[in-house]
Amino acid sequence: MMRYIKLVNFEINRFSKIYLSLLLITLVSQFAGVIIVTKSLLKDARDIMKEERLSEAAYITNYGGIDFNHIANSLLFVGPIALSAVALIFYIFLIWYRDWFGKNTFIYRLLMLPTSRLSIYLSKATSIFLMVLGLIAFQIIILPMENALFNSNVPQALLNEMSISTITIANPILSLIIPSTFTQFLLSYGIGLMIMSILFT
Structure with missing residues (x-):
């Protein structure tokens, strides 16, 4: 069991720099998206109110209010999620390709370890699954913060x-x-x- 845990830890460490980069890109891009898209929406709303000489109440009646869906559908918000998904799908293939066809054919060293071959297989699958769950958990953590930032930047009337x-x-x-x-x-x-x-099999 300890060897299996060590193998999982080893696989996660091999991808850790790229993984942390994905988390950072998601954090920066989504928060930037909240700020940029909110400013753009408010500018558009003010321009319409000025051109059509509408009050905030009349604008709401004609065009509806501003909600977080505008942010969640923007490229700055959705892009990092798609990038992370593509990176992990790519890594499903890379994790084996690197070991079998890399410069040092690292798989032979792994197969010589005093542990079952199933442990090697499961450790690679577990590491990817844990990284997927980590990205989801990260999104769940930052989403309320992004929503709170959005709510604080939009006037209550809109x-x-x-x-x-x-x-x-x-x-x-x-x-x-x-x-x-x-x-x-x-x-x-x-x-x-x-x-x-x-795919692994």
């Missing part, structure tokens, strides 16, 4: 305040990576784990 659960349900990408029920979570990520295991 704001359509949304809860975190409403945001995740309304956005197709967030609803995919953050399922609303535990059953959906098990189903979605169980299927993902099965596909990864088939």
Whole structure:
């Protein structure tokens, strides 16, 4: 068991620099998206109110309020999620290619370790699955902060305040990576784990 844990730790450490870069890109890009898109939305709203000589109440009646969906659908918000997903899918293939076809054919050294070959297989699968869960957990942690920043920057009269659960349900990408029920979570990520295991095999 200890050898298996060490192998998992070893695999995570090999990808740690890229992984931390993905987390940092997500953090910076999404918070920048909140600030930039919010300013753009408020500028557009003010321009419309000025051109059409509307009060805030009249603007809300005609055009509706400003909500977090505008942020969640922007490229600065969705882009890092897509980038992280592509990077981890790419790593599913790279994790084996690097060991079998790299300069030092590292797989032979792994196979000579006094542990079962299944442990090597499972350690690679576990490390990727843990990194996927880590990215999801990171998104769940920063999403309320982004929502709070958005709410604080939009005037109350123009704001359509949304809860975190409403945001995740309304956005197709967030609803995919953050399922609303535990059953959906098990189903979605169980299927993902099965596909990864088939690719590994």
